[in-house]
Amino acid sequence: MGICGYFTVSWKCLVVLSFRLLFLVPAGLPVHSQGESQTDSKVMDNITVRQGENVFLRCAQGDIVTHTAWLNRSSILYAGEDKWSVDPRVSLVTLNQEEFTIKIEDVDMTDEGPYICAVQTSSRPRTTSVHILVQVPPTIINLSKDIVVNEGSNVTLMCQASGKPEPSLTWKLLSPSDAPSVSEGRDVGVTLGQRGVLECEVDAVPKADFEWYRDDRRIINGLDGMEIEDAGQLSKLTFLNISEADYGNYTCIAINKLGSSNASFVLYEVIEPTSSTLVQEGSTNVLLLSSSVLEKTSSETFALPAGPGAVQDGNSGSMGTHVHTYTCLLLVILLPFLLKF
Structure with missing residues (x-):
């Protein structure tokens, strides 16, 4: 039946066959005893790479190298400078006495597996093997659509995800009652030239982000003598030096992923008696x-x-x-x- 059988070819058999095809050992080399190893083998650490990234396969050459090749589990990628692979993602990076390196771009799950660097020296062949592990970010591939049920009825929700390593799934209830709720606005009177503060307080889970508006124009922190300071559930709009143009209507908006809420304020002028x-x-x-x-x-x-x-x-x-x-x-x-x- 031959060395590797008629129908199944393992990667070890492929290495042996590749050596026979690529590295034609000249006659007259000394015959080794049955117990003596004719090939030096070295196993490198695994290489872990994320899907879509590039990976470099490096192999140390050494002195007096006559032939060299990179092989994967099913085919020869490179034999010296000659490219055997038809995959355009595979390319030769370095080939000299010190290093033999190839690159695989846009790595996918099909690229996962063992790779072998085979080197033929003047004395005996040498192999270095490495295993590529491809990680795939988790992705939800199937999710239940919106369902309307009667109170007290049973309901089943489905969520399917793919990824490598296998992702873990968690469910969380987001109650509509947790949408932001802004307290009623309190108008503030300030004398010209004085410092004034409008305060906006919100009750929200998850935490809300604040936005301040003068009429329909959003207020930018630090511009026009106004500063915005957010601390937890409270946002303050501070006027450093009140002018006539500052008096008017203001709106605070609190926003999170469950919704939004707003409150209006009036900043009015107070005239001190003389x-x-x-x-x-x-x-x-x-x-x-x-x-x-x-x-x-x-x-x-x-x-x-x-x-x-x-x-x-x-x-x-x-x-x-x-x-x-x-x-x-x-x-x-x-x-x-x-x-x-």
Whole structure:
């Protein structure tokens, strides 16, 4: 039946046959005893490469090399400088006394397996073998479509994935109730030239990302005197120096993969009272109160009952008493304002 049989050829048999075809050993070489090895063999470490990447197969040559070749599990790739493989992804990189290297581009699962570097020296053949392991990133190849079921019914969900090594699958429930929920916006009043802060607080799982808008224009952090600081569930929009143009409507939007939510804010102007404003308001109140007292005093004066001697004595005494009372009240009202100056 021959060395390797009629129908099955292992990679070891291929190596032997390749040596016989490529490396025609000249006659007259000494015959080795049956127990003596006629071939030096060396096994290299495995090479692990991801699908789609390139791999380099290197083989040390040594002195007095007459023939050299790279073989895979089923065919000869290179014999010296001659390419035997019809695969355009395979190419020769280096061939000299120190190194014999070939490259395989865009590695696929079909490239996985053993590779052998065969070297013929003046004394005996030598082989170096290496095994390529190809890793394939996990990919979901079949997934259940959306299903509508009645409450209390059973449901089966399917997920199939491929990859090498074999991927592990996990399921996670993403509840719609975990979509972002932004607290109601709180309007803020700030005086011109002061520092102002709008705060946006959200409740969200998973964590939400924040965006701030002035009308329909998105606010960029650090531009136009505005800074955005996100810390967990809270985002702050800070105005370093409020100007007239800063007053208006603002919107905070919280976004995660389950949805989004927003809240609106109004930044309005606050006018601080000055000393002249206080004096003016105080004077107005005093005048109003004085007028009220004067009217009351006048009404009481003219409402005194008439009687004998009222014209000579009663009117003059009563009028003097009320004028004195009015003067005292006026001093009491004005005294707090006079003490401020």
